[in-house]
Amino acid sequence: MIDHVSIGVRDIAAAKRFYDAALQPLGYQCLSQSEGSLGFGRGAVEYWISTVQHPVAPDAQSGLHFCFSAPTRKSVDTFHAAALKAGGRDNGAPGIRADYDANYYAAFVIDPDGYRIEAHCDKQ
Numbered sequence: 001m002i003d004h005v006s007i008g009v010r011d012i013a014a015a016k017r018f019y020d021a022a023l024q025p026l027g028y029q030c031l032s033q034s035e036g037s038l039g040f041g042r043g044a045v046e047y048w049i050s051t052v053q054h055p056v057a058p059d060a061q062s063g064l065h066f067c068f069s070a071p072t073r074k075s076v077d078t079f080h081a082a083a084l085k086a087g088g089r090d091n092g093a094p095g096i097r098a099d100y101d102a103n104y105y106a107a108f109v110i111d112p113d114g115y116r117i118e119a120h121c122d123k124q
Helices: 012-026 073-085
Strands: 005-009 029-034 037-042 044-051 066-069 089-096 105-110 116-121
Touching (some): 012 029, 012 066, 012 073, 012 116, 073 089, 073 105
Antiparallel strands (some): 089 105
16 A cells, blocks of 8 residues: 655665664565665665655654564564664563554554654464
């Protein structure tokens, strides 16, 4: 349904460090890079990050977040640890979210610009 998503950040170098670390365990990598933009994905860019003057203000009550597919539960765990080490803030430790589904395994972090991101795997 959605071809790609784009977000704006204040510091592209900090975003690159964070997303390189956080997305690598999920099998995503930076596929495109220029002075003010980054493109992450698996095979094709699906998540664009650009330097902007007015990024969306963080709002924990907005419901806005981005969920990345994870191949395994271990990769969700690694995503969470790597994201925290790279400057993210915890927003939900890895684990089953039974209120979503009996096999919904996810972890939640907040990136350096305040965007809420999730890694999810529904395999056991």
